[in-house]
Amino acid sequence: MIFVEDKNLVVPGDVLADDEYHTGRGTFKEGNKICSSLVGLVAVRDKKISVIPLQSKYIPKRGDVVIGEITDIRFSMWNLDINSPYSGFLPASDVFGKEKRDLSKAFDVGDVLFLRVVDVDEVKKVKLGLKGRGLGKFRGGILIYITPTKVPRLIGKKGSMINMIKDETKCDIIVGQNGVVWVKGKPEMERIAERVINMIEDQAHTSGLTDRVRNMLYELLGKEIEDEEEVPEPDIEEG
């Protein structure tokens, strides 16, 4: 038995299904019932039931790429705020190897970096690293903060959403899994990208978002909306 439909909005404690179903993320089992633990939208895939949260805090996972800000320099590491209940650290050895050097010469407090989560231990100590393509310190640009669960929506299927924003605004955009987004382009284009990204965050749970984002971009850029975007739904379903 299932008591909800796909995409229903549920709250913690709502009973979703009985034990013919399996628990996915955002759910838990109690006796023979599957319940939601979050405010979110139901996702049913075969016999697995999940709840996609509408708000969340970023919980670091090994392998994620994140955007972090240096908050403190210690003897042999930098501490970083990664927009999470947990701070991260970048060991000096990751940057200097075995050499002993002044850490603040490389990165100073206030610098913003694109990093990889190298390891998360059982008490959520988060080790960060810079080895990998495109990782390192940002120069210029602006930062936008969104709810981490909305990152997939911002990126879109195979990057369709984020690529559309990049193409239209001619901005470089990097999205951290932790909900921090870096945008660099012409200042007025950075502001347009910021407005669009904030709109996606607000409306991430609604359908038809890609079209609205395209229309908003065109409007902000002063472009004509092409007629072919507005093809009316055919009355008869084509067989």
Next chain:
Amino acid sequence: MAVIRCRYNMAPFSVGERKRPGPDRRSVEISKITADALRPAVFLEKFPRSTIDVFIEILEAEGGTRCAGITAASVALADAGIPMRDLVVSCAAGKAGGNVILDLSEDEDKDGEADLPVAIMPRTSEITLLQMDGHLTPDEFDRALDLAVEGCKKINETQKEAIRNRYGDDNG
């Protein structure tokens, strides 16, 4: 395990006679029982080594502020995306003028015979807060508790509505 800390605070202008700012014995106790009432609902193990701060500000008091605080705090926890077994909802029953009644107003509480604030997790009806102040027979207590639980279940609908309204009702 995460730690839940709570601070219940009354604005100086929230009561008839101006309240001096800062904690007093009453607000410290209410802070404690509020944290105790919320804790069983939260999956604390999901956030090891972290603290969840709950701040409750009473802007105007007219009876039942601890219950209103708990009810709103659990909605705020859910809204923050913190995983929970259930919402926590709170309501008081009591006895005034010889009758067992629900949700005592300030005046009813002052002149009444008993006050019984209760908080539950509504799906299972498990009780996470229970205080009693006054005088009740076991039978009256029974009736008051039932009434409070019934009240909680009604307020739980309002909690859910508040969350739904935040995201528009096109997904309800």
Next chain:
Amino acid sequence: MVMTMVSIVPEITRRSITELIRKGERADGRSPDDYRDIELEVGIIEKAEGSARVKMGNTQIMIGIKPQIGEPFADTPNVGVLMTNSELLPMASPTFEPGPPDERSVELARVTDRCLREGKVIDLEKLCIIEGEKVWMIFLDLHVLDYDGNLMDAAVLGSVAAILNTKIPTAKVENDKIVIDEENFMELPIKETPLMCTFAKIGGELVIDPSLDEENIMDARISIGMREDGSICAMQKGGEMPFTNEEIIKAIGITSQKTGELRKHLK
């Protein structure tokens, strides 16, 4: 949550805000002399004799007024007392901690108090009940619910609105005893409606009504309280860097225009 008393602003954010301001623009699309959207409601706390809630952008303050009968100060035996107090609630910002008021809270209360007192909002002499013995004490509490910059302008605007909204019981002297008449209320005796404008200096330019991001990177801050006739009743300079004479004169000029616009919210 990482608790830091002072928020560290990312270097690139500092730079992008500064560069925009140098070009006469701001990150939220305002011009240098624009306030954010202002919302002002009065009379929302039944238990308070006067109240207001003010929102400036996302900054939000609840203001409540409670009267009490007390003794006048010895040097002003026939004058009522206005007491301004503020609480920076921890829910308003991760940099606000529970506990006794810190220096930011005390500064906010004192600057607001100075602007109201020297701006002669209330005719305090009319709040004397028995000279040298009993006067009305008006307690004004600023309850800061959400902090997104520029608490001072919001606090003064909300306080004046709350004072205009206040009705206190009447007190009479009968046989040397004070009798409070809870049936008949009187409005507070109002003389003036001073208001305050705050400017942040960033990249050598002045911007009014700084947001939190702007406050976090500003070099200096100047707040100017002004009565309706354009006279100045309170000032407060903050921040680590100095101002020039010309900058302050310019800020006063803008204040006389902007307090006029802010005053429309009191109507």
